[in-house]
Each structure stands twice: as C-alpha cells, then as structure tokens.
Amino acid sequence: MIATPHVDWFAISTILVLLGSSGIALLGAVLVPKPWRRTFAATVASLGALGGIVTSVWLYVDSANGTRVISDAFYRDRWTALSQVILCAITLGTALLAKEHIVRGDDEHVAEFFALLLASAAGMTFFVGAANLMTLFLSLEWFSIALYVMCAIDYDIEGSLEAGLKYLILGGFGSAGLLFGSALVYGATNRIGFAEIAQSVAQHGLSGDLLLVLGLALILAGLAFKMSAAPFHMWTPDVYVGAPTPVTAFMSSATKVAALVLSFRVLQTAFPQEAHLWTWALAGIAVASLVIGNLAALVQRDVKRLLAYSSISHAGFMLIGLSVGTALGARALMYYLIPYAAMAFGSFAIVAVRERELGVPVTLENLAGFGWERPFLGVAMWFFMFGFAGLPLGGGFVGKFYVLSAAYDHGWTWLVIVGVLATLVSLYYYLGVVRAIYMRPSSELALAGGSPPRETLVNVAVGAALVVSVGSLFAVGPLITLAKHAAATLPF
Amino acid sequence: MSISSFTSVLIWLPIAGALAIWILPLSRYATGALAVLVSLAEVGVWIEQAARFDFGRTGLQFSQNTPWIKDLHVSYHVGEYAFSLWLVGLTVVAMAACVGYGFWVGRDRPRAYFGLMLFLTGATVGVFVAQDLLLFYAFFEAMLIPLYILIGVWGGAGRLGATIKLLIYTMAGSLVMLAALIVYGLKVGTFDLVDAPSSPSRWLFLGFMLAFVIKAPLFPFHGWLPDAYREAPPEVTAVLSGVIAKAGTYGMLRIAIAKFPEPAHYYRTLILALAAAALVYGSILAFRAPDFRGVVAYSSMAQSGLIALGLFSGTTLGYDGAILQMVAHGLISVSLFLLAGTIERRTTTDQFALLGGMARGRPALATLLMTTGIFALAVPGSASFAGEFLILAGSYQRAWWWAVIGAGAIVLAAMYMLRLISAVLHEARGSTVHDEALDLRTGELALIVPLVGVLLALSAWPAAISHHSFAGDVPSAVIAEQFK
Numbered sequence: 001m002i003a004t005p006h007v008d009w010f011a012i013s014t015i016l017v018l019l020g021s022s023g024i025a026l027l028g029a030v031l032v033p034k035p036w037r038r039t040f041a042a043t044v045a046s047l048g049a050l051g052g053i054v055t056s057v058w059l060y061v062d063s064a065n066g067t068r069v070i071s072d073a074f075y076r077d078r079w080t081a082l083s084q085v086i087l088c089a090i091t092l093g094t095a096l097l098a099k100e101h102i103v104r105g106d107d108e109h110v111a112e113f114f115a116l117l118l119a120s121a122a123g124m125t126f127f128v129g130a131a132n133l134m135t136l137f138l139s140l141e142w143f144s145i146a147l148y149v150m151c152a153i154d155y156d157i158e159g160s161l162e163a164g165l166k167y168l169i170l171g172g173f174g175s176a177g178l179l180f181g182s183a184l185v186y187g188a189t190n191r192i193g194f195a196e197i198a199q200s201v202a203q204h205g206l207s208g209d210l211l212l213v214l215g216l217a218l219i220l221a222g223l224a225f226k227m228s229a230a231p232f233h234m235w236t237p238d239v240y241v242g243a244p245t246p247v248t249a250f251m252s253s254a255t256k257v258a259a260l261v262l263s264f265r266v267l268q269t270a271f272p273q274e275a276h277l278w279t280w281a282l283a284g285i286a287v288a289s290l291v292i293g294n295l296a297a298l299v300q301r302d303v304k305r306l307l308a309y310s311s312i313s314h315a316g317f318m319l320i321g322l323s324v325g326t327a328l329g330a331r332a333l334m335y336y337l338i339p340y341a342a343m344a345f346g347s348f349a350i351v352a353v354r355e356r357e358l359g360v361p362v363t364l365e366n367l368a369g370f371g372w373e374r375p376f377l378g379v380a381m382w383f384f385m386f387g388f389a390g391l392p393l394g395g396g397f398v399g400k401f402y403v404l405s406a407a408y409d410h411g412w413t414w415l416v417i418v419g420v421l422a423t424l425v426s427l428y429y430y431l432g433v434v435r436a437i438y439m440r441p442s443s444e445l446a447l448a449g450g451s452p453p454r455e456t457l458v459n460v461a462v463g464a465a466l467v468v469s470v471g472s473l474f475a476v477g478p479l480i481t482l483a484k485h486a487a488a489t490l491p492f
Numbered sequence: 493m494s495i496s497s498f499t500s501v502l503i504w505l506p507i508a509g510a511l512a513i514w515i516l517p518l519s520r521y522a523t524g525a526l527a528v529l530v531s532l533a534e535v536g537v538w539i540e541q542a543a544r545f546d547f548g549r550t551g552l553q554f555s556q557n558t559p560w561i562k563d564l565h566v567s568y569h570v571g572e573y574a575f576s577l578w579l580v581g582l583t584v585v586a587m588a589a590c591v592g593y594g595f596w597v598g599r600d601r602p603r604a605y606f607g608l609m610l611f612l613t614g615a616t617v618g619v620f621v622a623q624d625l626l627l628f629y630a631f632f633e634a635m636l637i638p639l640y641i642l643i644g645v646w647g648g649a650g651r652l653g654a655t656i657k658l659l660i661y662t663m664a665g666s667l668v669m670l671a672a673l674i675v676y677g678l679k680v681g682t683f684d685l686v687d688a689p690s691s692p693s694r695w696l697f698l699g700f701m702l703a704f705v706i707k708a709p710l711f712p713f714h715g716w717l718p719d720a721y722r723e724a725p726p727e728v729t730a731v732l733s734g735v736i737a738k739a740g741t742y743g744m745l746r747i748a749i750a751k752f753p754e755p756a757h758y759y760r761t762l763i764l765a766l767a768a769a770a771l772v773y774g775s776i777l778a779f780r781a782p783d784f785r786g787v788v789a790y791s792s793m794a795q796s797g798l799i800a801l802g803l804f805s806g807t808t809l810g811y812d813g814a815i816l817q818m819v820a821h822g823l824i825s826v827s828l829f830l831l832a833g834t835i836e837r838r839t840t841t842d843q844f845a846l847l848g849g850m851a852r853g854r855p856a857l858a859t860l861l862m863t864t865g866i867f868a869l870a871v872p873g874s875a876s877f878a879g880e881f882l883i884l885a886g887s888y889q890r891a892w893w894w895a896v897i898g899a900g901a902i903v904l905a906a907m908y909m910l911r912l913i914s915a916v917l918h919e920a921r922g923s924t925v926h927d928e929a930l931d932l933r934t935g936e937l938a939l940i941v942p943l944v945g946v947l948l949a950l951s952a953w954p955a956a957i958s959h960h961s962f963a964g965d966v967p968s969a970v971i972a973e974q975f976k
Contacts, residue, residue, distance in 0.1 A: 331563070372601070379514070382641075391637055392630035398561065401626065401674065405564055408674050416674060420667045427663050431640065431656070439644040439652060476561050484563070 008069035010062070011076035011129075013055040014084045015122045018091070021048025022118035029111030038099065041111035045095035048118050052088035052125065056081050060482075066489030072193055073135045075265070077489035080129035082334065082482060083261040086341055087128070089468075090254040091121040093345050096461040098246040101352045103154050113153050117250065120146030124258040128265075132193040133182040136266070140178065140226070143258070144171050147251060151243040163242025170235040171225070178222025184215030185270075194270035207273040216271055220281060223266070227259035229285050229315040230292040237296075240308035245355055248304060249348030252311045253341040260318050260337065264330060267322070268490045275325055282323035283415060289316030290422035297429045303351050303362045306429055307344070310388060313426060314340055320419060321403040324410035327484075327492045332402035334483035339387060339395030339472040346465030347384040350377050353458055364436040371437035376459060378437050380466045387469050389430040390423045395472025395479075498541045499554045499570045499621050502580060505537065506530055506587075507614035510607040520602045524595035527606035531588035531613060538584045547574055550963040550970065552623065552686060560627070565682040569623040573970075575815045575961035579620045579742055582822040585946065586734045587613040589939045590727035593830055596935040597837065599646060599725070608638035612731065619739045625673045625683040628747070632703070633666055635736055643724040654719035661716035665706035672699025676751075690751050697755035700748050701763070707740030708796040711769040721789035726833025729785065733792040734826035738818045741799045745814070749803060750971050756804070763804045764890070768897045770797030775904035779911065784832045784842035787912045788825060791868065794901060795821045801898060802883035805890040811967035812958040813882025819957055820867070820875040820950060827864045827943045831857070834936050835916065838929035844912075849921030854931040858917050860940055867947055869909040870902055875947055878954035 009016070025044045032040045059081040066077025074080075094117060102113050123143030130136040148171065152164025186192055188211035189200040206212055221232060228236040240248045267278050293313030300306035318340065321333035354362045354370060371378025387394035400423065407415040472479055509530035513523055545553060555571025572580065591609050599605040615638070618631030636659060644655040676696050677683040691697075706713045721729045749756045756763075774794030781787045795817065802814035834857070835850070836842050851858035870877040880902060888895035932940070950956065962970040 328563075386637055392634050393637060397630065397633075401670070402561075402564075404671070404674050405678060408678050413675065416671050420671045424660075424664055424667050427659060428656075431659060434640070435644060435652060435655070438641060439655075477559065480561060480563060 005071040008076060010059070011069045011074060012126070014052045014059065014088065015126045017051040017055055018048055018088070018118050018122035018125060021045065021051065022115045022122060024048075025111050025118060026115040029109070029115065032111070034107050037107050038110045041114035042095055042099035045098075045114040045118055046092055049088050049092035049095055049121065052091065052121070053085055056084035056088060056125070060085065060486075064485075068131050068195075073131050074126070075129045075131045075489075078486040079261070079265060079489055082486040083128040083257060083337075084125045086257050086337060087121060087124050087254050090250060090257070090341055090345055091117065093349070093461040093464060094246055094250040094254075096457040097249060097349045097352060099457050100455055101246050101356060101458070102244055103156075109153070113150065116146045116150050116153070119143075120150065121254070124254055127258050128261045130262060131195075133186065134192055136262070137175070137179055137182060140222075141175060143255075144175065144226075147247075147255070150247045150250075151239060153247070154244045157242075157244070159242035160244055163239045166235055166242070167239045174222045174225030174232070177218045177225070181215040181218025181220075181222060184211045184218065188212040188215060194266060197270040198272055201271075201273050213274065213277065216274055216278065217281070219266065220263075220278065223259050223263045224285055227256050227263070227315050227319075228312055229319055230288040230312060231285075233289065233292065233312045233315075236312055237305050237308040240311070241302060241304045241361070245304065245348055245352035248308075249345045249352065252307070252348060253344040256311065256315060256318075256344075257337050257341055260315075260322060260333060264322055264333060265490060268325065268330075268492070272491065279323050279325050282319050283412065286316045286319035286323055286415070287418055289313060289319060290418060294422050294425040298425065300429070301363045301365065303364060303367060303433065304348070306364075306433070307347055307351070310426070310429070311344060313422060314344070314388070316422065317400060317403055317419065320407050320415055324406050324412065326406065326410060327487055328409050329403075329406040330487035330490060330492075331480055331483045332399070332406040334486055335395070335402055335472075335476075335479055336399035338479060339399055339469045342465040342468035342472075343384040343387050343394065343396060346380060346462050346469065347388075349458060349462050349465070350381045350384075353377060353455065364432060367433065367436040368440035369437070377462060380462050381437055382434055383466055383470060385430040385433045389427050392473065394469040395476070396469065398473060398476050495544060496554050496556050496571075498537060499572055500556055501537055502534060502541070502584070503570065503614050503618045503621065505614070506534060506610040506617075510610035510614070513603055513607040513610065518603070520598070523602040523606050524598075527591050527610055528588070528595050530610055531584070531591045534584040534613065535588050538581050541572075542577060542581060545572075545574065545577055547960045548963065555623065560624070564677070565684065566626045566677075567624050567684060568627060569684055569686070570618075570621045570627070571623050572621055574963060575745075576620045576742075578815060578819050578957050578961060579738060580617055582738065582819045583613065583616045583620065583735050585943070586731060586822060586826045587616070589826060589830065589943055590731050592935075592939045593727040593730075593833060594725075596939065597833070601645070605642070605646065608642050612638040612642070616731075616735055616739065620742060623685045625677055625685060625688070625747075628685070628743075629666070629670060629673055632669075632739065632743070633663075635739065636662060639728070639732070639736070642728045643720060646725045646728070647723040649723075650719065651723045654716075654723035657716040658720045661706055661713070662703075665703035665713075668699050669703035672696045685746070685751070688751065690753055692754045693752070694755040694758060697748060697752040697759065700752070701744070701759075704740040704743040704748060705766065705800075707743070708737055708800065709740070709770070709793060710766045710797055710800055711773050711793075714770070714774075714793050717793055718786065718789055721792070722783070722785050726785075726829050726836065729789075730826040730829035730833075733789065733829065734822040737792060737796055738822055741796060741803065741814065741818060744800060745803050745811070745971070749806075757806075760804055760806065764801060764887075764894055767797040767800035767804065768894065770794060771801065771901045772897060772904070775901045775908065778908040779904060781908075782844055784835065784844070784847075784912060784916065785829070787908055788828045788832065791905065791908060792821070792825050794905070795825075798880065798883055798898060798901070801887050801894060805883070805887040805894065806968070807886040807889045808965075808967050809882045809889065810886025811971070812961060812965070813879050813884075813886055815961040816950075816954055816958045817876065817879030817883060820879050820947065823943050823947050823950075824864055824868045824876060827860070827940055827947075828868065830936075830940055830943075831861050831864065834932060839922070839924040841924050844915035845922070846924040847916050847922040848919040848925065849917070850925055850929075851917035852921075853927070854929075856932040856937060860932065860944060861917060862913060863944055864947075865909045865913045867951075869906040873951060875950035875954050878951070878958065882958060
C-alpha cells in the first residue's frame with residue numbers, strides 16, 4: 001500500500017472552494033438550460049470567489065506561524081493567505097465584470113468561461129503557496145492552461161484566437177525555461193524543496209555553482225515572463241489587446257500578483273546565497289521594464305495596448321521592491337500589489353464597458369467625452385490613471401513611495417532616480433487618457449452597442465476597485481501591518 | 493471638537509464639500525450655492541482660528557499628530573505657525589472669491605467644477621499646514637489634480653498644450669523633490685518636519701528647491717507660466733498666481749531654508765541672483781505683454797522673485813516683508829485676475845489693442861481697477877509698499893546691490909501697471925468696448941470689494957502680518973530654533 005501524507009485540508013481550503021465551484025459551474029454548462037446559464041455560472045463564480053476570500057482570511061488569522069504542510073509541498077502561512085485574499089478579490093471582480101461582458105450574444109459556452117476562471121484562480125492560489133519546484137511548476141501550468149483557453153474563448157473575435165495562440169506558444173517557452181531551470185537546480189542540489197535547496201547549497205558550498213546559477217537564471221526568466229517584465233514582455237501587448245477585456249483585466253492584475261508574490265518567496269527561501277546575483281538581475285529587469293514599458297506606452301493610441309505597457313512599467317516598480325530582497329521590500333511589494341491590482345482591474349473593466357458601447361477597440365480618440373457621458377466610470381478612470389501616475393489620489397502614491405524607500409534603504413539611490421524619472425515619463429500618457437475622457441469634445445461616435453446599458457454589476461466591481469485604490473491611501477497603517485505579518489514568515 | 497482639530501477641519505471641510513457636490517444630484521444653482529457656502533464657512537473657521545491664535549507663543553499651534561505609515565515614521569501631522577496662519581487665511585479668502593466668481597459667471601458642468609474648486613481649496617490649505625514631509629508632498633501634488641482638469645476643461649482655446657506644460661514642468665520639479673524627501677527622511681529617520689534635524693546636504697537642498705522654484709516660479713523655470721495663466725479660466729488663474737505660487741515660496745521658507753541652513757547659505761548668491769533675474773526679467777516681460785493677463789502673469793513672476801529675494805536675504809526684515817508680500821500680492825493678483833475676467837466677459841478679449849476707454853460710464857470698474865493697480869505698483873502707504881520696503885531693507889542688509897535691483901524693479905512695476913490701467917481704462921475707446929458693456933454688477937462687486945477692503949485694512953496696519961508672523965518677531969531665531 002502506498003503511504004499517503006497527512007493532508008492539512010484547511011491549508012488548501014481556498015483552493016478547494018475555488019475548484020469545487022469551478023466544477024459546479026462546469027456542471028451548469030451541461031445541466032442548466034441555456035437562458036439561465038450565464039446567470040447561474042456567474043453566480044457560482046462570485047460565490048466561489050467570496051468563499052475563497054472567507055477561507056483565506058480565516059487562514060490568515062489562523063496561520064500566525066508559517067508551516068509547511070502536505071509532505072512539505074505547500075506553505076500554510078500569511079504570505080500565502082494574504083495573496084490568496086487579493087487573488088480571490090480579483091476573481092470576484094472579474095466574475096462580476098464577465099457576467100455581461102464575456103462572449104456576448106452566445107450563451108453556449110459561457111459557463112465554461114466561469115469554470116475556467118475559477119480553475120485558474122485556484123491554480124494561482126496554489127501557486128502562491130508552492131513550497132517546492134514541483135508544485136511550483138504544476139500550479140504554474142495549471143493556471144496558465146486555463147488562461148490560454150480564456151484568452152481564446154471568444155473565438156468569434158479574430159484577435160481572441162490569435163491572442164490565445166500567441167500566449168500559448170510564448171507561454172510554452174516560459175514554462176519550458178522554468179522547468180529546465182528547475183531541473184538544473186535539482187541537478188546541482190539534489191533537492192526540490194525551496195528551504196532544502198538553500199540548505200543543500202549552504203552544506204555543500206554550492207554558491208556560485210554554474211548549474212545552480214544557470215538554473216536560477218532560467219527560473220527567473222520563466223517567472224519574469226508571467227509577470228510580464230521586460231525583456232520577457234513581448235507577448236503582453238498583443239495578448240492583452242486580443243484577449244476578451246475581462247480576461248485582460250484578470251490577467252493584468254491576478255497573474256502579476258501571483259508571479260511577484262511567488263518570486264519573492266522562491267528567491268528568499270531557495271536562493272538566499274545567490275542574493276548578490278539576483279538582486280542585481282532583478283534590478284536590471286526592473287529598470288528595463290520601467291524604460292520599455294513607459295517609452296512604448298507614450299506612443300500608443302489603443303487604450304488596451306497603452307494599459308498593457310503601463311502594466312509592464314508597474315511590473316518594473318514592483319520589481320524594485322522584489323529586487324532589494326529586504327523585509328521593507330517585501331512589505332512594499334505586498335502593499336503595492338493591493339492598489340495596483342485594484343487600479344489595473346478597474347481600468348480594464350472601464351475599457352470593457354466602452355468597448356461594448358462602441359463595438360470597436362477603444363482608442364484615445366473614441367474615449368472622447370466618455371467622462372461626461374458616464375460620470376461615475378469617468379471619475380473612476382480619472383482616479384485610476386492619476387493613481388497609476390503616482391499622484392496622491394490613491395494607494396499608488398504610497399506604493400511608489402514605499403518601493404522607492406525600499407530601494408534607498410538598500411543603498412540604491414540610483415534606482416530611486418530611475419523610478420522618479422519613469423514616473424515623470426508615465427505622466428504623459430496617463431494624463432493623455434484623462435485628457436481624452438474629459439477634455440476632447442465627443443465627436444459623432446456611433447454607439448454600436450446602442451444606448452449605454454445599465455450595468456449594475458460592472459459599476460459595483462469598478463466601485464469596489466475604486467474604494468480599494470483610494471482606501472489604501474488612507475488605510476496605509478493597517479495594510480502595512482497585514483503585509484508585515486505576511487512577510488514575517490519569509491526568511492530574511 | 494477640540495481646538496486643535498481646527499486645522500484638520502480647514503483641510504477636510506472643503507474636500508467633504510467636494511464629495512457632497514459630486515455625489516448629491518443638486519441643481520446648478522444649489523451646487524454653486526453649496527460651494528460658496530462651504531468656502532464661506534472655511535473663512536469663518538479661519539477667522540475663529542485667527543482669533544484664538546496666540547501670536548506670542550513659539551512653536552506649532554492647532555496641531556494634530558497621528559501616525560500614518562508607522563514603520564517609515566510618516567505621520568499625519570498638521571498645525572500652524574503664525575506665518576502659515578496668514579497663508580491659510582490668504583488661501584481661504586482667495587478661494588472664496590474665486591468660487592464665488594465661478595458661481596457668478598455660471599460655469600458649465602457645475603458639479604464637476606465646484607467639486608474640483610473645493611478639492612483645490614482643501615489641498616492648498618493642506619500644503620500650508622502639513623508638518624510632515626510626505627504629507628506636504630501629497631498635498632503639493634494634490635493641488636495639481638484639480639488644476640489639471642480645471643484648466644483642461646474650462647480653459648481657453650490653447651488649454652490642452654497649457655495643461656501639459658504645467659503638469660510636466662511642475663511634476664518634474666516635485667518628483668525630484670520626492671526623491672530628495674525619501675533620501676532625507678530615511679537618512680534622518682523621520683519625515684516629521686518639526687522633529688527632523690537639519691541637514692548639510694547640498695544635493696537634497698537643490699532637490700527641494702527645484703520643486704519650489706518651478707512652482708513660484710523663478711527665472712528660468714517659468715516656461716509653463718504664460719500659457720497656463722492665459723488659458724486657464726480667470727478665477728483659476730487667480731488661484732494659480734495668488735495662492736498656488738505662494739506654495740513655492742512657502743516651501744522655500746519652511747523646508748529649504750529651515751531644514752538646510754548650511755546649503756541655503758552656500759547657494760544664497762545663486763538663488764538671490766535667480767530671484768533678481770525673475771524680478772527684473774518678469775517686470776520687463778510684463779511691460780512688453782500685449783494683454784491684461786500677460787501683464788499680471790509676468791508681474792506675478794516678478795513678485796515671486798521679490799519674495800524669494802526677501803526670504804534668501806536671511807534677515808529679519810526680509811522674512812517679515814516676504815510674508816507680508818505673499819499675502820498682499822496674493823490678494824492683489826486675485827483681484828486683478830478677477831477684474832480681467834469681468835473685462836473679458838464684457839469685451840471677449842483682454843488684448844490692449846482692442847481695449848481702452850472703459851472708464852467712461854463704468855465708475856465702479858474704473859475705481860476698483862485703479863485701486864488694485866496702484867496697490868500692485870506699491871504706491872507708498874499700501875500694504876505691498878510695506879512688504880516691498882521691508883524686503884528691500886532686508887536685502888540691503890545683505891548687500892546694497894540687491895536692494896538697488898529691487899528698487900529698479902519697483903520703477904518697472906509702476907511702468908507696467910500704469911500702462912495696463914491706461915490701456916484698459918483710458919485712451920481711445922477700443923473696438924471691442926461697446927456701450928452695452930455695463931459697469932460691474934452687484935455680484936462682481938461683492939467678490940472684489942471685500943478683497944480690496946482687506947488690502948486697504950492691511951495698508952492701514954501692515955504690522956498685523958509683518959509683526960505677527962514669527963513668535964516674538966525674531967524670524968531668524970524662529971527659523972533656526974523652533975522649526976526643529
């Protein structure tokens with residue numbers, strides 16, 4: 001008989017809740033009659049995400065001392081739990097947004113979308129707690145495969161299929177790199193557990209070993225691919241533009257959260273001896289992302305593409321927090337993720353609304369007058385753009401202050417200056433969006449979608465994002481305390 | 493409500509008003525009325541605060557201190573020194589007049605407009621009372637957010653270019669300040685302006701100063717000024733030059749001089765030279781400007797130079813005069829820009845070539861423009877004369893040639909202001925001036941007369957400010973000792 005390890009079911013309850021609701025949504029695709037399918041699946045997805053929030057909050061409260069569970073394959077600690085809360089909240093928002101906005105006019109395979117959304121959320125919530133290279137790779141593939149399909153789900157749109165295919169092929173490269181890197185690290189250390197890798201390196205004096213360093217580099221590349229940091233960002237603009245906008249909203253916020261949070265853990269836990277290498281490597285990636293993301297965004301007219309480049313530049317900012325590899329950096333990263341995720345999700349949700357109204361891709365030109373036609377969404381977009389730009393209209397301001405402080409604290413004044421310059425450049429295009437929605441006269445734009453529908457759910461989702469992004473400015477203290485406790489379980 | 497929360501009320505009352513206006517579906521009239529009411533309530537709170545202010549006491553008054561970001565020692569620390577009290581007073585009075593002006597002319601999209609004006613009020617008050625570097629920075633930046641939209645939506649034809657210039661210029665300065673304040677705050681271990689020790693770092697000093705000289709602006713950082721002042725709606729220009737520019741000179745005093753005494757000493761000649769350049773160059777440009785707003789815009793730059801001259805002279809008289817001049821010039825320039833607005837409404841232009849002869853049949857307009865104009869040229873006996881005299885006396889103590897340059901600029905001021913007055917009021921009647929263009933109406937008088945009244949009062953008793961800006965009237969000692 002095979003000996004099975006003891007399973008701490010509570011530790012993986014969030015994942016189970018999400019997976020369970022994914023299964024129910026999938027059943028709905030078959031059993032629920034077509035007219036009710038959309039509502040049913042969206043409800044299941046929202047409830048599942050809510051349930052996930054509840055269990056992960058509970059897990060946060062109940063896991064003050066971080067432990068590894070299930071044969072040391074999964075971390076039950078606050079770093080995991082807090083990121084799970086963020087991920088589930090994004091999933092909830094996406095479910096609300098997708099109710100009206102995903103594969104419109106075709107309810108045939110809408111329930112599958114929600115099942116996939118929940119499945120990928122489950123994968124991400126598992127990913128952030130991964131404790132060895134095996135669970136890391138498995139969960140990465142788990143959520144990625146779901147995302148590939150989600151990108152391509154609206155196959156009536158040409159761009160959607162293309163996006164899915166592009167993401168699949170390039171994502172395949174990223175995963176292959178990560179897998180190969182893991183193999184090299186295993187080859188060098190004979191271990192797959194993060195903590196054991198560090199132990200083995202320390203015991204056998206493997207620091208600087210060629211295989212180990214090469215493996216680390218490949219793992220970093222694979223993770224940077226998922227967080228769409230330059231120079232591994234090539235897929236981002238095309239996929240973000242082509243994918244159905246709710247999927248873009250989900251990817252730009254959730255995937256980044258998962259990848260950044262996990263990267264911090266892997267680097268801190270498994271490769272502390274190589275810190276002198278990866279801090280510099282990540283600082284380099286951060287600078288590349290800031291430069292490429294901001295400069296490329298300057299010339300974009302398509303709003304989704306502009307936001308895609310903006311997300312690359314924000315990956316750069318968050319990587320600053322990651323690259324310094326200190327407790328302050330960890331807090332900065334965790335804090336930054338909260339307003340960032342809210343703003344990224346919210347801004348893409350607003351783009352989705354405009355897209356539906358117009359029936360064509362949203363450009364800066366056809367955003368004209370949007371702010372006056374839809375006062376609430378306009379104000380929200382205004383807040384998100386200024387928040388992205390680091391003006392004190394939301395937590396983005398404190399986030400930037402925090403990561404730059406972490407950089408200075410680490411002794412990297414030059415990185416502070418790069419961050420400041422990048423912010424200055426970014427102002428131009430963020431203000432461009434605000435200019436478009438408020439200051440350009442709305443020309444005779446044909447509203448293909450007819451008069452604006454009353455989308456209570458989208459308004460609720462955007463409103464929640466707005467509350468989080470503005471609230472995080474005022475609630476810095478409590479949020480930092482949460483982040484501090486979350487980071488406390490990481491070794492520094 | 494304890495007394496110390498007055499300062500917070502001054503910040504958050506208008507912001508709450510802005511939220512109420514954005515959320516409540518009020519009619520056009522009710523929106524404007526509510527906004528005016530809130531800004532008048534601001535003035536009321538400020539008067540109450542000024543009445544309770546103890547000018548003899550050193551140190552911060554009406555202060556509140558709550559931790560904001562604990563692990564980096566950032567706090568929500570607000571409070572007022574005597575001189576910040578005067579600047580807050582300038583802000584609330586000027587904002588009330590400008591909000592009233594917006595109400596009087598009936599701005600389009602009133603809910604957005606009045607909400608933003610109130611938001612701007614709160615943010616500007618915040619700049620003058622913040623006693624924490626990050627909080628100061630947050631309010632300093634927050635002022636830009638409503639300004640951007642106010643100019644971009646309600647401005648003139650060239651508004652889009654003007655807003656971009658304004659934002660890029662000022663943000664360039666303030667982001668450098670952000671870098672400087674992170675370095676400074678983390679180095680000394682606190683972001684609290686009262687607790688933080690002074691620093692000898694010249695780089696940090698320059699980082700802070702860049703933001704302030706752009707905001708003020710001093711030569712050669714005034715590239716954003718002509719476009720912004722010409723394209724913004726008149727009441728927003730009034731706020732920009734009357735109040736927001738003062739945030740720059742306030743920052744020089746509160747942060748650059750108080751926290752970096754050694755670098756301030758080291759760079760004194762450089763900054764005095766920049767200030768003198770702003771003063772002279774601004775005055776010459778004002779003399780050459782072909783339009784009402786151009787003259788007042790460049791004269792604001794000249795006045796910022798004069799104020800900086802007073803501050804960096806580092807003398808008691810210079811400090812006192814600078815504070816008085818900030819308030820006096822703030823009120824003058826608000827009045828002038830609002831008058832420019834009333835003239836533009838009657839004639840559709842502010843080009844001198846198209847104006848002229850407006851005094852005939854319009855006694856109220858003529859009287860007010862004339863009075864404000866001679867205040868602006870610092871006629872002896874006026875509040876601005878007192879301010880300029882103190883500044884010149886202070887800079888004379890530093891070195892005689894600064895005073896000579898300053899005195900020369902005052903002659904230039906007389907030239908451009910008299911040119912403005914005669915081009916608008918006298919000379920041949922301009923092609924856009926019609927008989928149907930009436931004299932100032934009651935509503936307009938109700939806005940501008942109080943401002944001029946305050947100026948008259950200050951002219952009668954300039955010591956109200958100049959002797960009550962620093963405890964014990966020993967500014968050098970206050971700046972050197974009690975700001976720490």
